[in-house]
Amino acid sequence: MYRSSSRIRRAPLGRWGVATGILALSALALTGCGLKPATAYVPAVGPGSISPLEDADGVGLTVTSKNFTEQLLLGKIAVLAATAAGFDVTDLSNVPGSQPARNLLVSGQADVLWEYTGTAWLTYLGQEEAITDQTEMWEAVYDIDLDNGVTWGAPAPMNNTYALAVRSEAIADLGGITKMSELAALPVEDRTFCVESEFNSRPDGMNPMLTHYGLERAAADGVPDENIGIYDTGAIYSATDAGACNFGEVFTTDGRLDALDLTVLVDDLAFFPAYNVAPTFFTETLDAHPGLEEVFAEISPKLTDEVLRDMNRQVDVDGGEPADVAFAWMVAEGFITDPAG
Template sequence: MNGQIEAALAVLPNYLSQHVVLSVAALVLGLLISFPLAIATVRRPALQTPVLTVASLIQTIPGLAMLALFYPVLLALSAVTTQAFGLKIPALGFLPSLAALTLYAVLPILRNTVAGLTGIEPTIREAARGVGMTQRQRLLQVEIPLAAPVIMAGVRTSAVWTIGAATLATPVGQTSLGNYIFSGLQTENWVFVLFGCVAAAALALIVDLMLALVERGVANRDRRKIISGLAVLLVGTFAAVSPLWSGQKAAYVVGAKNFSEQYILAELMAQRLRAQGARVALQEGLGSAIAFRALSSGDIDAYVDYTGTLWTNVMGRKDTPPRDVMLAELTQWMSRERGVTVLGPLGFENAYVLALRKSRAEELGIRSIDDLARQASGLALGADIEFLDRPEWAALREAYGLRFRQQNAYNPTFMYRALTNGTVDVISAFSSDGRIAADNLVVLDDPRHAVPNYDAVILLAPKRANDAILRQALRPLVGAIRVEAMRAANYAVDRDDDKRGPAQAAEELGRAIGVSP
């Protein structure tokens, strides 16, 4: 427990500073958009309903979906600007997160500003006109001061929403307090999950309290409260972001998808690079599609992917050739079509497999997916979040005619729990997961070879194809990791007792395979 707390505290300055920068930038942009828009709708009442309707519709889009949607948009825009002007727009991390959170920040400010301005008594406006005030003078000296308490309430709501939603930025490559939550959920590090929730809630509470002080100062025309609240917010912001000023920019960025094995391998690669004297940053918790796009566009420099995923999702292939043929064709295609270098396989496979508890498999007499298909209509399937939308699942359904009574998608951690407690009967497990042996699971044979090979391979970005430091650091990992060693490392992170963090598990894995830095 103490080790987990120390690990959480060690990364807090980085997570907090980037979370604050993102939240402040989104809130400021939200203010700059909302105020002029609100004033325009008050001046032209015909605009009010359509503008507020659009803002409300944006708010109904799930936060994670909004963040994910901006990534391909910015990627396409970057391709256009790079070709036309030689200007590459970073599509991963800060910009898609900022764009999405800015839209989320607009509605509360816009709605409250409109409500505050339209709620002013008409006689007050008439009196202001009567003393000869211009429209600008009426707005700045009469209307905004009277509406300020209502407007500030909207700003407070927007600030709290923005700080909370910023925790969802992790899957698109933006470091935030959400890194605690996403990595903690996957590795069953509940200290990290709690730490991330408490830190985000505390930040939102402090900001809300200071904005409430400003709101009371505006309502009572008390400059001391206004200045005090703004001063605390300003000083706190500078203190929170100060770690970013002192840090040096990383020379290499290593990516990782959103499960334990990826965290461990990314840490191992980073440790190897640091041993070469390189500065390294990690972009963790990425979705499969985002990870590959980020690599091919140069937003990350290296990461581990799997041949079956690349074969089906990136190349769009549906056949399942032998392992050597697949790797050779994949290597050539990646280099020719995307400029991506396949440095080589790590030596183990992490394939999608269907698994049952051993007792349940024996009870039902199920040993293969053919056996499973005959009884699937009475069974429940639990899958990881991606699996049910992947080509592999479509291939399994087509090859075996699988039709389950119920299908549920889970975070991988909860998927395994659902199987062990009997909520589901079958799961889409991962062949290198240590929990297969620990939970006494049976992996079903795939006699029709519907699922391709999933050899773990190191990929290098186009700009790093001939990078000597990167190749020297990562080449010793090629062919060095047996599946037993990877299972042990995965289980060290995933188990409940004597749990390791990904960095510690990576160190132990490096020593086990003889490639310690």
Template sequence: MKRAYPLLVAALSAWCLLLSAWAQAEPLRVGSKRFTESYILAEIVAQTARAAGTTAEVRQGLGNTAIVYEALKSGQIDVYAEYTGTIAQEIVKDPAHTSLQDLNRALAPLGLAVGVPLGFNDGYALAMRRDMAGKLGIRSLSDLARHPTLRYGLSNEFVGRADGWKGLAQRYGLQAQPQGLDHGLAYEAIAQQHIDVMDIYTTDAKIDHLGLLVLEDDRQYFPRYDAVLLYRQDLPQKHPAAWAALQPLAGRISEAGMIHMNAQAELQGQGFAAIAQQFLAGGAKGAAPVADKAGSRSGFAAQLWQRLVADDLWRLTGQHLLLVLISVGAAALIAVPAGIALFPHTRLRALALGAAGVMQTIPSLALLAVLIAALGMIGRIPALVALTAYSILPILSNTCAGLAEVSPGLRHAGSALGMTHPQRMRWVELPIAMPTVIAGIRTACAIAIGTATIAAFIGAGGLGERIVTGLALNDSALMLAGALPAAVLALLSELFFELWERYLRRQRMRR
């Protein structure tokens, strides 16, 4: 017994050392929202940490504030760039908290903290075309109330925010019914004169590029949105070297510098990582003129081809295929046995098909948001659960439909030969129903390939990453570079199932 104690102490010590080594090896996970500036700031944070010897991974384009905040709170990411006004309004839900000290006191019970003010304010504002504003005599938000017929195209997040459209409309007496638009697409819409007024971030690069006038907030509705790092309280202890390296970022990014970096991405088409690397090397200190990327490209087709064959093609395609195969496989393992069990029970079968049909009607982004809150995580797990749920209905309904095609005479014949119910199902009913079941799996694959692109909104990877980034940059070529490979996967899936069905038909003819 005495010899056991030293062995136990040694084992516990070794286990503690292993845990410590694992904790030190755990990467710093940096998140971002789904707009240009957030992508760039995430790369700056990650590259700064890597320069200090810390392994860092970036989870880009996770969505709006609610999704990224949930990822931070649940430990899926460790830090991301946020804005003081957003923290006060959307997270702490107390506009009176304006200082870092106040915000840290309010965030402490959540296990979060805020620090490293980056040096610039990126506020919300409304803007319209300068020529139209001059024609109508509009210079401030108060002037908008005199023109109720103006068309508003506002980002969906701004429409729903506590510091967004609802409060703004009340403060200024605006009666318009805004149209919800993706922030990147709204710039194209206002340039094409499909809308008259849009919400902007004051560091957006396209404000001057498109000749927009930022309307004066003459009643001081919008708070300040100073850029800071929102992080988990244990970050300084888990990654001390990275945390020390991040401190010199305080005050380093000016508003002009941020506008310049946004322009490098949106107008020149430079990559986020390259922009961050240039900034950390000492560039992007001012707002030097940035050429429009349209002037330097040799044509849309050439740009599209460059995007299509980029280095990330096979990685993203592999991630996309993995999401589809796992989700459809899981749905088949659930739906086919369920269809067999429910087929004899008419009421239960109708109830199950109705429930699966209701699940199919839930918008994919809404379902993903619910799953993030329920599971407390982002990434592939909630994406796989959602894709599996969407794949169940076609497989379940086709399994029941295929079994209904088996004639009563064949069932009676099987029973007359002395077959048990499982034997009759195995040798008579399922072979007849199999083509219809395969058609259901075929439909589920087509649905999953298309829906899996949405998974990129919560950091699950796949070809949707290109689409999400393209939306943020309003880059049509990049969006197509994500959509076209997904379409090719859908066509290959159809070809595979067509060949499989032909093979099964030949097998039945031989028998």
């Protein structure tokens, strides 16, 4: 079981205390405007390794999520798990935006949200220095968020952070490259990149990444500006696959990596911040139903980058319904059963 660490520097409580009040008010306003679950469908659930908790019968529990594919999948996994655990679940997944979903949790209008450690650290908690060590990042957000009425459950292995990817068929021609530290050994003409405009200019983006790996932007023996193409986020994957560049800026759990046969380079010198996903709970709910944490602790270890890439691909590429994809995975893992047989 993961627990807090006294080594972590805390954010100023005064600043966050005021922010928490604002979040609660905005969450109330959001609900007052009639926010409804836009994708509330889930299949019927039978018990598997997750079975009803003794204290869950007749107890209402609200699950929320953000509104992109991976979050919809995780939201449905949470709904299915909580239903199998015996709760009367309200599905409030598909909330537009990270902050509104967080608001619902902090205010107690939602009880469970799968969240990313890096998002909490940099966006919600206002920290400026990123943490690349995954365990340290989780410990950091766990410690601070206790004061905000939020408890973090055990993190999953999946780490939806930035990465560089190469088309698999080009690896042999690029000296068998598998790690980012090997970029410096390539000829200058092979150091070509497709990136989005934000990553190209952000202070923790392209330029510091190159520096971290021993390369200098615009230098003749580094990465000349003409070697860097700027693309819309969605176009980077297809441009990399088509050979417009050798290395594309991607997210590590995107389903298009598998669909286009792109290989993620290992960030072996640990530049990119950790963005592990973990279940976050409204602490009062968890205090009343501590078995809920163990339900999600059973699921977290199975959520790897490869698993999420496959599920994201089934939705984004194959056109699957998030609830059906999540259900099939939960049944295959034995967490739940299909009452229809």
